Amino acid sequence: MSVLTNITLKVWRQDGPDGQGRFESHQVPEISEEASLLEMLDIVNERLVEEGREAIVFDHDCREGICGTCSLMIDGQAHGPTKGAATCQVHMRVFSSGDEIVLEPWRADGFPLVKDLMVDRSAFDRIVEAGGFITSPTGGAPDANLIPIPKPVSDASMDAAACIGCGACVAACPNGAASLFTSAKLAHLNLLPQGQSEREKRTEAMVEMMDDHFGSCTNHGECESACPKEISIDNIALMNSDYLTSKFKNRKKLAR
């Protein structure tokens, strides 16, 4: 088992949303390359507490890349250097002895900072509450095999549904746009037969809620490369076309 030595962490510390932020340096003399980056932070935090200093606040939970809670800019990259992985899946073996690692929070207007490395991503919940569901009261559902769904359709829906809601797409976007997240949520439901009745209403409501909280998309494509689940940017095209269709139809209805 090899050990990395002499790692320097430059960590963003900020007391609260209105506080002045600053970088703080922490030395990690030795760390096993088996450790994950967040395990290293755990160790640093335990030491800080023992020294009487306040632990670094960061979000995390499942530590297996599925809950979407972790969120760090690692050396300027959302979720760091490991492709198709969340921050909690970044292991120290991707770094080398003597490295300096810079850790910052997601920075986006839609995600106000809470403290240190933690931000508030509840605007994502508002987007889902606006329309990210299929209305289906409990108990009223027909037999699950009544509507066959072609495998490619169900697979494409699943590809979009794999989104973990971490917000890396927003953090990576120069405009702080949430198009990849919103479009993934939309594609998940809009591609399925069950999702058709509410397709237009859903699209309008979610896109408009998104616009209330986040910047606008100018097709940089940074979101796709930052996404730990490699969600495709094609979903954005689908969202845009669905949005136009719904608007158009609604205008026709109004004109009538």
Next chain:
Amino acid sequence: MSTNAPITLDSKIPEGPLADKWQNFIANEKLVNPANKRKFKVIIVGTGLAGASAAATLGELGYQVEAFTFHDSPRRAHSIAAQGGINAAKNYQGDGDSIHRLFYDTIKGGDFRSREANVHRLAEVSVDIIDQMVAQGVPFAREYGGLLDNRSFGGAQVSRTFYARGQTGQQLLLGAYQQMARQIGLGNVKLWNRMEMVDVVNIDGRCAGIVCRDLMTGEFSSHAAHAVVLATGGYGNAFFLSTNAMACNVTAAWRAHRRGAAFANPCYTQIHPTCIPQADDFQSKLTLMSESLRNDGRIWVPTNPDESRSAADIPDDDRDYYLERIYPSFGNLAPRDVSSRAAKRMVDNGQGVGPLKNGVYLDFADAIDRLGEQTIRERYGNLFDMYERITGENPYNEPMRIYPASHYTMGGIWVDYELMTTVPGLYAAGEANFSDHGANRLGASALMQGLSDGYFVLPYTISNYLAQWLNKPIPDETHDEFLKIESENRDRFKQYMSIGGTRGPDYFHRELGRIIWDYCGMDRNEAGLDKALSEIPALHAEFKKDLKVTGGDTSINQTLEKAGRVDDFFELGLLMCKDALVREESCGGHFRSEHQTDDGEALRNDDDFAHVTAWEWSGDAEAPIEHREPLNYEEVEFQTRSYK
């Protein structure tokens, strides 16, 4: 001394033949009419599968629902991490499945330590769950013809497991969360995120509400309701290292226990056989490798404890495929508890593999020869990638290393048939209760139980209680009892801050976990449990003297959150050991080495232990009061589980 009301265990199982009980209950329960539902406030703590599905359904029915989670969003609940799938007796594959078979498998899998009536109901509603989840857009795996695909999971003899790639829990949770989100948007459910429930308040012999701590501001607040549901997950993190998410904890359940909710079978914990072994002492969390890998992987260790060759260089003659050898009919698919114990024996015997000799091989070489690497990649590609990312080893070229880890807790808050705890008006759902899995849970059955409780059971049973309180005022948050309990908790958290010792809460959690793992893990015995029962209070005393929490208590402080949770794990740990000590038999996940057959298999004692042990809080963590609920089997006969 505890001031709680004395406990009686009344399981309230409905009349009639087993298969009719649930329908009989529905036919006879008291209802609340639609216009009156909005007069009732129901608090749901926890927004995982059980909580989110309950909140969505109760909100939709018209109750005023308030849902609490310590997460930033309901979508983060630990349910999200479930990989393998969800069972349902749909018999879509026409392979002989039925409600009765799922019922029987669950009772047998639970080693005849669960309540028949509950398990039968679970099997009945399992079919509705799949309909419901598909209707709300869960993209389950499908066949080319467009129908739903199923697989056999965890050694079941039928294919009844529905799945969404390796992300079934994620897709189910998103489904339930979206239904709840809809109700939030409609104003029927109010969501309180980053709010931790720290206590339960009872007034006049029934549950009146909860006290919470706002994790963002450190403020305490009271919340009154007609009924409270705890859907707060399991306590597997008592072991410190487990496959549970880092924040999973027992606080909600434990605080309810201290206020009068009996805690059942705490020693029934599930140790999952296929996790990545610990890599070093500072590891914070273990990772599960899906059990589905056992369908194609072969498990072995070198015969010689001093083996130094790499896996590929060890010829077949020098390998012990011990599961295939000991359990020829189930082989590598032997149930979780059996496989875990077998792995432990190999490692204890010095035959472990890997740098720390703390694992066994899970080898795909034969499967790759037989099916080709491409097929294996299609089946398990994402799991192989995950393994490689964590260990730096490529499982296509060398066998995986696996070892058992704490994964699930069958024990939990005691509930009756209606999911009500021993405190009237306080309910428990999902992994937080003890209800359906007996001494061992079958793979893909926890998701089923969580959704069954939340979507299909609670919405019926809760009206049976609420009906009697129609138009009767309930105590509000200014009641003395709320104020008193709020201030007790304020003091408790102030106390953690002010100890000013030398060690953070993680240190104590790690040490506590080590004790519980060593003496109340896969193999338990009287001497070890006695030792744990003296070491845990000593460590807890040290915690109370030497804990150090830095930072303030008016903004987010994760060290302080952790301190409160670890404090509760101590008392729970004691109860786990106590429970394991009095259960003088081996059953399911509970293996007492004094009680085994000549060939090392679990030896159950149905004459003396066919009961649920439900513990009452006495006011002294070291002297809990034992109660027993006898398990009367009408339908099934006791059998010895055999997988040979």
